[in-house]
Amino acid sequence: MFDVVVIGAGPGGAQAALALTERGRSVALLDSRYDIGNKVCTGIVSTQCAEEYSVPRELQRFTASGATVHTPSGKTIVIRRSESQAVAIDREKFVQHLASNAVRSGAKLMLGFRVTAIDVNQFGVRVRAISRGRTEVIEARSIVLATGFQAPLADQLGIDTPIPIGLAAQLEIETDDAASVQVYARRYLPQTSFGWVSPTSPGTAHIGLLGREHPKAALEGFMEGLDRDGFKYQATSIPRFWGVPLRASRRSYSYRCLAVGDAAGQIKPTTGGGIYYAMKAADMAAETLDDALARDDFSTGRLKKYEENWKSLLGKELRLGYMARLFYERLTDAELDRILLAADSSGILEGDVSFDHHSVLVTKALKSSLFMSVLGAVP
Numbered sequence: 400m401f402d403v404v405v406i407g408a409g410p411g412g413a414q415a416a417l418a419l420t421e422r423g424r425s426v427a428l429l430d431s432r433y434d435i436g437n438k439v440c441t442g443i444v445s446t447q448c449a450e451e452y453s454v455p456r457e458l459q460r461f462t463a464s465g466a467t468v469h470t471p472s473g474k475t476i477v478i479r480r481s482e483s484q485a486v487a488i489d490r491e492k493f494v495q496h497l498a499s500n501a502v503r504s505g506a507k508l509m510l511g512f513r514v515t516a517i518d519v520n521q522f523g524v525r526v527r528a529i530s531r532g533r534t535e536v537i538e539a540r541s542i543v544l545a546t547g548f549q550a551p552l553a554d555q556l557g558i559d560t561p562i563p564i565g566l567a568a569q570l571e572i573e574t575d576d577a578a579s580v581q582v583y584a585r586r587y588l589p590q591t592s593f594g595w596v597s598p599t600s601p602g603t604a605h606i607g608l609l610g611r612e613h614p615k616a617a618l619e620g621f622m623e624g625l626d627r628d629g630f631k632y633q634a635t636s637i638p639r640f641w642g643v644p645l646r647a648s649r650r651s652y653s654y655r656c657l658a659v660g661d662a663a664g665q666i667k668p669t670t671g672g673g674i675y676y677a678m679k680a681a682d683m684a685a686e687t688l689d690d691a692l693a694r695d696d697f698s699t700g701r702l703k704k705y706e707e708n709w710k711s712l713l714g715k716e717l718r719l720g721y722m723a724r725l726f727y728e729r730l731t732d733a734e735l736d737r738i739l740l741a742a743d744s745s746g747i748l749e750g751d752v753s754f755d756h757h758s759v760l761v762t763k764a765l766k767s768s769l770f771m772s773v774l775g776a777v778p
Contacts, residue, residue, distance in 0.1 A: 401427045401507075402692050404526050404539035406514055406552065408435040410490075411660030411677030412545030413497035414452075418685030420504035424692060427537050428498065428506050429528060431513040436494030438547075439569050439639040441597050441605055441672070442487050443580075448675040449486045454493060460600040461487040466580040468739060471732035473586060476743045485580075487599050490674070509537070517542065517555050519655050540655070541688055541697055545681070547661040548644045557653035561644035561664030567671055568614035568640050569607030574632035577604040584727075585735060587624025591728040594621050596630070606632070609671045611728070614640045643671045645724060647717045651706050655697040657684045665713060668720040676713055683708045 403419050405412045408430035416428040442460075449459060463486075465479040502508050512528040512535065519542070526537040546552055550560045574596075583594035592610025599605060608614065608621055618638055625632075644664040651663035659665065659680045666673035687705035691697050730738070 400523060401425045401537070401539040403427075403541050403543060403688055404429065404524060404537050405506075405543040405545060406430075406526070407545035407547065407660070407662070408432075408494065408498050408508070408510075409438060409545060409547070409660060409677070410494055410497065410674045411662075411665075411681045412543065413494055413501055414678040415543045415545060415659055415681035415684050416501040416506045417497060417504055418682050419688065420501055420506045422685065422689045424689060426501070426506040427509055427539065428501060429509045429512045429514065429526070429537070431511070433510045434491070435498060435510065436491035438490070439567070439641050440490050440674070441569070441595065441607065442490035442493075442599065443485050443597060443672065444488055444674050445485055446483050448678070449488065452678055454486070454488055455496065458489045458493050458496065459486050460489055461598045463487070463580050463598075466582050469581065469583045469586040470736045470739045471585045472736045474736065474740060476739060487597065512537075514546075514552060517552060519556065519653075524655055540692060542656045543681075543684055543688070544656060544658040544662045545660050545677075548642065548664070553658065553662060556656045556658075557650075558656065558658045558662065559648040559650040561646055561648045561661070563611075563645050565609050565611055565643040565645045565668075565671060566614040566640065567607065567609045567643050568618040568638050569605050570618075570634055570638045571599075571636040572604050572606055572632040572634050573602055574604055574630070575602060576631050583608075583621070584739060585732060587621045589617055589620075592617050592621075593727075596625070603635075604632070609643060646721050647710075647714070651709070652699060652702040654699055654702075657688065657702060657705050659684050663709075664717070665709065668717065668724045679712060680709045683712075 402424040404427045405416045406429050408428050412428060416426045419426050462483040464483050468476040498508055512530045514526055514528045516527040518525040524539045524542045528535050528537065544552060544556060544558060548561050553560050577596050577598045581596040585593065588594050588608060589610060589612040592608050592612060594608040597605045608617055610617060644661055644666055645668045647664035651658045660677035661673060665676040665680050684705055687702060691701050
């Protein structure tokens with residue numbers, strides 16, 4: 400019997416397995432795929448995340464010290480910083496790097512195992528999974544759910560499924576026209592969406608978007624708009640689509656179980672980024688389970704500490720981020736245009752605006768009388 404079975408070998412799951420094995424715990428790390436790490440994602444993390452989690456230099460493909468924001472009317476706002484703020488990493492290889500580190504630390508990596516049922520009782524956890532047509536049973540004392548926001552497993556474990564859901568789309572391109580990150584605030588996009596052209600390395604980039612409208616139609620309209628702008632590129636992949644939880648779970652723990660990453664809605668509602676938040680939560684999950692294992696106490700009263708800890712660190716960011724998203728979605732194009740230009744001229748976009756923590760910027764914006772006057776001036 401393992402101390403912990405981790406379901407899902409993404410950034411959160413792999414980091415949880417690594418943190419637990421480094422504490423001397425026996426861990427089984429399961430994933431239904433063989434090619435872990437290839438989830439659709441921009442792969443952009445903050446420089447803080449890259450340093451804190453020692454992303455190998457060879458996996459860091461592009462650094463960004465700023466971005467250009469395109470308003471709905473086509474005006475541009477250039478944001479520059481003196482130091483690098485973000486790094487585009489090879490997400491697939493980074494996740495594989497984390498999983499390999501967990502294996503070297505003692506974890507058992509089990510790929511191609513699709514979990515079909517989980518039984519939790521007073522004696523432990525029994526996970527049923529299908530691998531190569533055969534049913535396997537993995538037993539453990541506790542479980543970390545890191546599968547994304549898939550409702551069936553979460554429901555079995557009593558974990559709240561995060562809602563509402565955003566819809567994202569992305570494809571890979573070759574281009575010489577993407578020297579910096581470009582953010583499209585509803586430019587060529589429907590009401591709830593924003594888009595991006597994000598460099599991944601010299602000559603390559605991602606085109607993508609996040610919103611609530613049908614992502615295929617939204618992406619087609621976005622690409623048509625970029626074409627009209629004269630943006631030159633060659634698609635090197637087909638578009639891929641996925642769902643993004645926009646609000647944190649109301650409950651990310653149950654008897655013998657903790658949820659991390661998308662499964663707990665630990666993702667920035669503003670941008671859909673979640674690598675850093677998932678890994679921070681994974682560290683806290685490992686700490687909580689290590690204590691529970693030492694005490695042989697997996698009660699909800701004991702495991703609730705995990706939720707208290709991650710919400711203390713991330714809760715404000717997620718709440719204010721969701722408020723900012725709702726605000727964005729309800730503005731007219733004219734209101735959004737004027738607010739973005741006012742933010743630029745007033746200096747709100749300057750200073751200590753963190754890539755991972757948007758609460759300072761959101762708080763400044765919501766408290767600004769300038770914003771209210773701009774809204775009042777829109778006919």
